[in-house]
Structure formats: C-alpha cells, structure tokens
Amino acid sequence: MDKTAIIRGALIVAALAAATMITRFLPFLMFPRGKKIPGYVEYLGKTLPCATIGLLVVYCLKDVDVWSGSHGLPELIAVAVIVVLHWWKGSSLLSIGVGTAVYMVLVQTVFV
Amino acid sequence: MNKEKTAALKYGFPRTIPVMVGYLFLGTAYGILMKVNGFGIWWVLAMSVLVYAGSLQYVGVTFLASMVSPAYGFLMGLMINARHLFYGISVLEKYRGLKKFRAYLIFALTDETFSIVCSERIPARIDREWAYLWISLLNHIYWVTGSAVGNILGGFINFDTKGLDFALTALFVVIFTDQWKSQKDHRPALAGVFCSVVCVRVFGSGAFIIPAMAGILAILSLWYKGKKKKEAESLG
Numbered sequence: 565m566d567k568t569a570i571i572r573g574a575l576i577v578a579a580l581a582a583a584t585m586i587t588r589f590l591p592f593l594m595f596p597r598g599k600k601i602p603g604y605v606e607y608l609g610k611t612l613p614c615a616t617i618g619l620l621v622v623y624c625l626k627d628v629d630v631w632s633g634s635h636g637l638p639e640l641i642a643v644a645v646i647v648v649l650h651w652w653k654g655s656s657l658l659s660i661g662v663g664t665a666v667y668m669v670l671v672q673t674v675f676v
Numbered sequence: 677m678n679k680e681k682t683a684a685l686k687y688g689f690p691r692t693i694p695v696m697v698g699y700l701f702l703g704t705a706y707g708i709l710m711k712v713n714g715f716g717i718w719w720v721l722a723m724s725v726l727v728y729a730g731s732l733q734y735v736g737v738t739f740l741a742s743m744v745s746p747a748y749g750f751l752m753g754l755m756i757n758a759r760h761l762f763y764g765i766s767v768l769e770k771y772r773g774l775k776k777f778r779a780y781l782i783f784a785l786t787d788e789t790f791s792i793v794c795s796e797r798i799p800a801r802i803d804r805e806w807a808y809l810w811i812s813l814l815n816h817i818y819w820v821t822g823s824a825v826g827n828i829l830g831g832f833i834n835f836d837t838k839g840l841d842f843a844l845t846a847l848f849v850v851i852f853t854d855q856w857k858s859q860k861d862h863r864p865a866l867a868g869v870f871c872s873v874v875c876v877r878v879f880g881s882g883a884f885i886i887p888a889m890a891g892i893l894a895i896l897s898l899w900y901k902g903k904k905k906k907e908a909e910s911l912g
Contacts, residue, residue: 572743573719579746580736581726583753584760588785591764597772605765607900611864613766613794615892616759617852618868620787624845626881646846650853660694663846668839
C-alpha cells in the first residue's frame with residue numbers, strides 16, 4: 565500500500581467513526597443533564613424501544629425470500645421455536661441456543 | 677476488583693453470551709472479508725475499535741476497497757446508522773444520570789448492546805453503571821477479538837458455521853417476546869414490525885430503514901397527539 569492510499573483509508577475510517585458517533589451521541593447532546601425532556605420525547609422514549617426491536621427483527625430477516633428457495637421456512641420454524649420456548653421457559657440463553665441450533669440444522673441438512 | 681464490580685460483572689456477563697456467539701462469528705467473518713480485500717490487522721483493529729458498528733463496517737469494506745471519498749463514507753455512515761438515534765432516545769433516561777462511563781456507554785451503543793440494556797431492569801443491589809459498563813465493554817471485546825482472529829486466521833477455519841449468525845436474530849426475537857410479555861400496550865411493537873415489513877416490500881431490503889423509521893415516528897406521533905387530546909378533554 566502506498567502512502568496516499570494509507571492516508572485516504574485512514575480518512576475513510578475517521579469519517580465512518582465520526583458518522584457513527586454522531587448518530588449515537590446526538591440525542592444526549594440535544595437533551596443534556598438538567599434540561600427537561602419534553603413530554604413528546606419522553607413518550608418516544610417509552611414506546612420506541614418496542615418499535616425498534618420490532619424493526620431489528622425485520623432487519624435481520626429482510627433478505628428472506630418467501631417466493632423462492634426455501635421460502636423462508638427455516639427462519640419461520642426457528643423463530644416459532646424461539647417464541648414458544650421463550651414463552652414457556654423464559655430463559656434467554658436456552659431460547660437463543662436451541663433456536664440457533666435448530667436453524668443451523670435446518671439450513672445445513674434439511675433445506676440445502 | 678472490589679465486590680461491587682465483581683457483582684456487576686457476574687450480573688452482566690451471562691446476558692452478553694448470546695452476543696458473544698454472534699459477535700465472534702460475525703466479527704470473524706468481517707476479519708476474513710477485510711483480509712480477502714487486502715486489509716490487514718491494523719485496519720481491522722482501527723475499524724472494530726473506533727467505528728464499532730457491524731453493518732457499516734461490512735459496507736465499509738467496499739468503501740476501503742474502492743477508496744471512495746471520505747465525504748461519501750460519512751454520509752452513508754449517517755444513513756446506515758440513523759437507527760442509533762432511536763436507541764439514544766430510548767435510553768436517554770437510563771443513561772442521563774450516569775457519571776463515570778457515560779461517554780463510553782453512548783459510544784458503544786450498538787444494536788445488540790442496546791437490545792440488552794433497554795430491556796434490563798437492574799436490581800438495586802447491583803451497581804447500575806458498572807453493569808452497563810461490563811455489558812458494553814464485553815460486547816466490544818467480543819467484536820474486536822472476533823474480527824482480529826478472522827483477519828489473522830482467515831482461510832484456516834473450516835468448521836461448518838452456516839447459520840450461526842442466526843444467534844443475533846434469535847437474540848432480537850427473544851427480547852421482542854420479553855417486551856411483549858411485560859408490556860400491556862402492544863401497539864408500538866406492532867407498529868415497528870408493520871412499518872418495517874411494509875417498507876422492505878416497498879423500498880427493498882437495502883433501503884428500508886429510513887422510511888421505516890419515518891413511518892414509526894409518524895404513527896407514534898399520531899398516538900401521542902391522540903393521548904394529549906384525551907388528557908386535555910378529561911381535564912376540561
């Protein structure tokens with residue numbers, strides 16, 4: 565790697581780090597300690613966590629194609645196993661461990 | 677280590693195990709990907725320590741490989757990570773009062789760390805700030821370790837890991853289920869899933885996050901307005 569490429573690369577890393585930090589720090593900069601959080605933002609603080617986790621679940625499954633390949637069956641089965649197991653036993657590690665194992669078996673042996 | 681710190685570590689560590697599995701695996705894959713594109717250990721460490729944002733780092737491999745302009749990288753970074761704004765707002769109350777590690781905790785607020793922290797009700801006997809620090813720091817260490825190992829050993833690993841990254845999906849599904857059980861009002865959770873699914877269909881999987889966030893905000897704002905109106909009516 566020559567010197568200009570290293571500098572350019574370092575600038576890209578710095579830009580990505582700066583952008584990430586802005587998205588993480590901005591809410592705290594807008595509402596610093598001592599400043600009263602408006603009712604609207606407080607409401608968002610209570611409702612956004614559930615909505616955002618919903619978004620993250622979809623984010624993980626966004627590339628599942630229901631119309632071709634395995635039709636999203638491995639994902640559907642594994643998610644169902646996790647929800648049922650978690651509802652029943654309530655142990656996060658058990659639900660995640662079994663769910664992941666089921667998924668791995670499905671994509672490695674059943675839906676290849 | 678004194679008792680308080682150890683107790684917080686004992687409390688925090690088990691909660692990070694699913695993330696450990698996911699981060700070691702995804703981190704290793706990232707390290708290999710960087711190596712394939714000609715970027716060695718120092719690049720990987722710089723990215724995983726300083727940027728510490730999974731999806732952006734994956735996209736960042738292509739930025740580095742084609743040496744895009746830093747300004748373009750910056751804008752893409754803002755867009756891909758815009759969802760972090762929601763995390764900040766969600767843990768605003770939790771993190772505002774903290775003193776010692778506040779800056780680091782905010783810096784290290786990834787999808788996975790957020791998902792653990794936001795649903796956690798830490799018992800009074802545990803030092804809250806230390807528990808948050810352990811959870812955040814352990815996750816950061818898993819990610820850096822995974823990516824470094826992948827970069828150094830890339831090519832030697834041949835255990836069939838296909839599907840292992842599902843651990844992170846499983847983690848989010850578990851937290852979703854927990855929140856569902858603990859909340860009386862399921863509308864926010866449903867709004868999140870609904871907006872995201874609709875936006876994946878409409879905008880495609882690569883561009884759905886921003887419209888989905890806008891949709892979620894719009895729906896929640898409408899509900900907030902309705903709630904305010906009801907409160908005003910019951911007062912007057």
